[in-house]
Amino acid sequence: MCAQQKIQFARRLDNLPPYIFGRLNAIKSARRRAGEDIIDLGMGNPNDPTPDPIIEKLCEAVRDPKNHRYSVQAEGIHNLKREVGRFYRSEYDVELDPAQEVVCTIGSKEGLSHLLLAVLEEGDVAVVPSPAFPVHTHGVRLAGGSVLSIPLGTGDKFFDDLRYAVENFDPKPKMLIVNFPHNPTALTVTLDFFKRLVPYCREQNVLLIHDFAYSHIVFDGYRAPSMLQVEGAGDVGVEFTTMSKSFNMAGWRVGFAVGHKDAVGALARIKGYFDYGLFMPVQIASIIALRHCKDEAARQAQLYQRRRDVLCQGLERIGWPVEKPQASMFAWVRIPGKYRHMSSLDFSLLLLEEANVAAAPGEAFGAGGEQYLRMALVENELRLKQAVRQIGRALDLRA
Numbered sequence: 390m391c392a393q394q395k396i397q398f399a400r401r402l403d404n405l406p407p408y409i410f411g412r413l414n415a416i417k418s419a420r421r422r423a424g425e426d427i428i429d430l431g432m433g434n435p436n437d438p439t440p441d442p443i444i445e446k447l448c449e450a451v452r453d454p455k456n457h458r459y460s461v462q463a464e465g466i467h468n469l470k471r472e473v474g475r476f477y478r479s480e481y482d483v484e485l486d487p488a489q490e491v492v493c494t495i496g497s498k499e500g501l502s503h504l505l506l507a508v509l510e511e512g513d514v515a516v517v518p519s520p521a522f523p524v525h526t527h528g529v530r531l532a533g534g535s536v537l538s539i540p541l542g543t544g545d546k547f548f549d550d551l552r553y554a555v556e557n558f559d560p561k562p563k564m565l566i567v568n569f570p571h572n573p574t575a576l577t578v579t580l581d582f583f584k585r586l587v588p589y590c591r592e593q594n595v596l597l598i599h600d601f602a603y604s605h606i607v608f609d610g611y612r613a614p615s616m617l618q619v620e621g622a623g624d625v626g627v628e629f630t631t632m633s634k635s636f637n638m639a640g641w642r643v644g645f646a647v648g649h650k651d652a653v654g655a656l657a658r659i660k661g662y663f664d665y666g667l668f669m670p671v672q673i674a675s676i677i678a679l680r681h682c683k684d685e686a687a688r689q690a691q692l693y694q695r696r697r698d699v700l701c702q703g704l705e706r707i708g709w710p711v712e713k714p715q716a717s718m719f720a721w722v723r724i725p726g727k728y729r730h731m732s733s734l735d736f737s738l739l740l741l742e743e744a745n746v747a748a749a750p751g752e753a754f755g756a757g758g759e760q761y762l763r764m765a766l767v768e769n770e771l772r773l774k775q776a777v778r779q780i781g782r783a784l785d786l787r788a
Contacts, residue, residue: 401530401531401533404527404530404531405527405530405531409734409750409752409753410431410432410749410753413431413737413738413741413747413749413750416738416741416742417429417431417741417747420741420745425745426745427741427745427746427747428745428746428747428768428772428773428775428776428779429747429767429768430746430747430748430749430764430765430766430767430768430776431737431747431748431749431765432749432765432767433572433634433718433719433765433767434639434765434767435633435634435637435639435718435767436767436768437637437689437692438637439636439637439638439641440636440637440678440682440685442677442678442681442682443636443638443674443675443677443678443682444674446673446674446676446677447670447671447673447674450669450670450673450674451670453670455669456668456669456670456673457669458669459665459666460665460666460667460668460669460672461665461666462666463657463660463661463663463664463665463666464492464493464656464657464660464661464666465491465492465493465645465666465667465672466493466666466669466672466673467487467488468673468676469493469672469673469675469676470487470488470491470492470493471487472675472676472679472680473485473487473491473493473645473647473679474486474487474490474491475679475680476679477615477617477647480615481614481615481617481618482618483615483617483618485617485623485647486650489650489653489654490623490647490648490649490650490653491645491646491647491653492645492646492647492653492656492657492660493643493644493645493666493667493672494629494643494644494645494646494656494660495642495643495644495664495667496631496633496642496643496644497600497602497629497630497631497633497644497645497646498524498644499642499644500629500644500645500646500656501524501525501528501566501598501600501629501646502524502528502531502532503656503659503660503663504598504627504646504652504655504656504659505528505529505531505532505534506532506659507652507655507656507658507659508532508563508564508596508652508655509529509532509533509534509563509564510533510534511533511534512533512534512535512560513533513534513535513560513563513564514534514535514536514537514558514560514561514562514563514564515529515534515535515536515537515562515563515564515565515566516536516537516538516539516551516554516555516562516564516565516566516595517529517536517537517538517539517565517566518538518539518540518541518542518547518567518757519538519539519540519541519754519755519756519757519758520541520573520574520751520754520755520756520757520758520761521538521541521566521568521754521755521757522568522572522573522600522754523753523754525566525568525600526538526755529564529566534563534564537554537558537562538755538756538757539551539554540757541571541574541576541757543576543578543582548585548586548589551565551589552589555593555595556593561593562595563595563596564595564596564597564598565586565590565595565596565597565598566598566600567586567597567598567599567600568599568600568601568602569582569599569601569613570603570604570606570607570613570714570715570716570717571717572600572602572603572717572719573719573721573749573751573754573758573761573763574719574721574761575714575715575716575717575719575720575721577607577611577613577715577716578614579614580614580618580619582614583614583616583618583619583622584619586616587616587619587621587622587625587626588621590625590626591621591624591625595625596625596626596627596649596652597616597622597625597626597627598626598627598628598629599615599616599626599627599628599629600629601613601615601616601628601629601630602629602630602631602633602634603634603716603717603718604630604635605634605635605686605687605690606634606635606689606690606693606716606717606718607690607715607716608690608693608694608697608713608714608715608716609694609715611715611716613716615628616628616648617647617648622648623648623649623650624649625649626648626649627646627647627648627649627652627653627656628646628647628648629644629645629646630644630645630647631643631644631645632644632675632678634718635686635689635690636678636682636685636686636689637689638675638678641671641674641675642667642671643667643671643672643675693718693766695770696766696768696769696770696773697713697714697720697766698713699770699773699774699777700720700764700766700773700776700777701713701720703773703774703776703777704722704777704780706777707777707780707781707786708725708781708786709722709725709780709786718765718766718767719763719764719765719766720763720764720766721751721761721762721763722748722761722762722763722764723760723761724736724760724761724762725784725786727785727786728784729760732750732752732759733750733751733752733753733758733759733760733761733762734750734752734753736750736762737749737750737762739784740762740780740783740784743783743784744776744779744780744782744783744784745779746776746779746780748762748763748764749762749763749764749765750762751763
């Protein structure tokens with residue numbers, strides 16, 4: 390048998406750290422094969438069903454053979470882009486030109502990754518607050534750029550750090566990526582935050598990217614603002630949204646990029662070389678979701694709110710104080726005092742091994758996430774109560 394040929398891989402792969410979630414997933418799989426019941430709060434993977442009207446429309450569209458062809462328009466069919474415009478008008482009082490300011494993406498993660506390829510040159514710099522969802526940093530690196538991290542925040546210190554980074558770093562940062570409601574920390578902002586941020590980015594000629602994936606997973610009367618509600622935001626920024634969370638369509642892979650005409654156009658252009666767009670029946674069903682399923686999205690948010698209360702109140706009861714998130718499908722919890730000598734990865738492994746509960750270690754989201762875990766609210770209330778009991782039995786949290 391011939392020896393396998395040695396391949397010289399691209400240097401960009403060297404910039405990627407070991408995939409922490411891969412190690413955790415391997416351990417979870419091994420324990421499940423051994424017959425153990427793992428309560429998995431590690432991945433933000435919705436386990437609730439997609440609303441029936443969306444499924445029914447998908448089935449109807451699948452039966453039409455015309456929809457089995459390439460969609461031709463990699464940026465999305467006109468009717469879906471028009472529906473996105475209507476959605477933004479009704480939800481945020483924002484006017485969008487579907488032809489020039491909306492692109493349909495294969496989930497927001499794909500859209501963001503391809504936009505980074507379209508915008509960043511080798512050596513360009515993007516400012517990314519830490520901790521951050523991994524694609525916000527690694528997507529920049531895969532596109533040839535460099536990441537300049539500043540601490541995550543919403544107040545004066547954040548803006549001071551941002552000003553220092555933008556105005557003193559050489560080369561000057563080309564892009565800022567923000568994400569509210571935030572993954573992993575669930576941090577939220579008001580519209581006033583964007584009223585400060587948008588003019589600054591315009592003044593400094595910095596492209597502003599807002600990942601708005603958790604737009605409608607909000608609690609206690611909070612309403613998450615769209616960046617585009619600020620006058621002039623469309624001249625300086627792009628906002629990404631997704632059907633994954635609010636409509637339980639994670640596996641369907643439907644997202645949107647809206648805003649800056651030139652940036653959205655560049656994304657559409659580069660996508661034309663990479664893919665033929667979404668399966669047509671998925672696009673058609675997504676129109677029904679946006680048009681008729683807003684109440685379903687609101688009910689889903691209420692479900693996450695009840696799960697949040699069960700988990701946070703339960704952890705508090707066993708001696709693990711947790712701040713309740715105001716939005717997103719995650720609780721961002723600091724490692725209990727007795728265990729703070731451990732890294733977040735080691736503590737997540739301890740939780741998995743001793744309590745059969747999986748959580749995401751904060752260090753997977755960058756150095757700013759160390760000493761924290763992210764717990765996803767994807768299990769039902771009974772399972773969350775069981776997770777709390779198992780943690781309470783396995784770990785001495787009150788000492």
